[in-house]
Amino acid sequence: MTMSQQLANRFREVVLDGKWVSNTNFKDQLENLPFEKVIKRKGSLNSIAVLSQHIHYYIAGVKNVLEGGTLDIKDAYSFDFPPMETQVQWETFLNKLWADAEAFALLVEQLPNSKLAESFVDKRYGTYQRNIDGIIEHCYYHLGQIVLIKKMLSEKER
Template sequence: MGSVSQLAKRFREVLLDGLWIANTNFKDQLSDVTWKQAVERVGSLNTIAMLTFHIDYYIAGIINVLEGGPLEIRDQFSFDLPPVTSHEHWETLLNKLWTDSEKFAALLEQMPDSKMDEVFVDEKYGTYQRNIDGMIEHAYYHLGQITLIKKLLKR
């Protein structure tokens, strides 16, 4: 299995179906979160809905680049979640994350391994490899936060 296939597998593990690193994944952790829990604040922490939006914001932004578009995402907008006011809004947010995650992995699988050493958009961002690895690590970081927030909400 090539490096791109391995990256796609690791990405799916953290978002959709894996148990290897954290013994859980986004889909598993978010499957039983109600919309009210998703928007409930625990102290000064971000809400589960905000973290869900945040991770999808970056996934969607990188998808745009993988499809040949520009890098349009900006850190300053990565938590600009419109209010989640119903079960339907929450489900829409989740479904976008699942769809974007699968699309991201599929686009990644289509790339040649040689692309991983190329510059990602601009030299200041490093290579495709660095950015894909960073996306996976970023997802695990926020998966940990979501897992802890869920535990705090149940207290």
């Protein structure tokens, strides 16, 4: 298995279908979640909807580069989203997240290993591998937050 395939599999594991590192993934945590919990805030914490959109923002932004486009995302805008107002909006968003995540994984899988060592867009951003690893680590970070927020919201109901 190539390094690109390994990276793609690690990415799929945290977003779509794995359980090895954290015994869960985004898809397990977000599907069939009541909409009221998705938009509920606990104190000053972000909602599950906002954290999910934040992760998608980066996946879609890096995917655009992997497709040959430009890097248009900016950290300053990575939490700026219109509020989710309906279950339909949430489900539409999730479908987009899963589709973009699988497309991202396929693009990573197809990268020649030599590309992984090249600069990502600009030398200051490091290599392709560093950015892909960063996406994976970032996903795990926010997955942990989502798991904790769900527990906090469930405790409140008891």
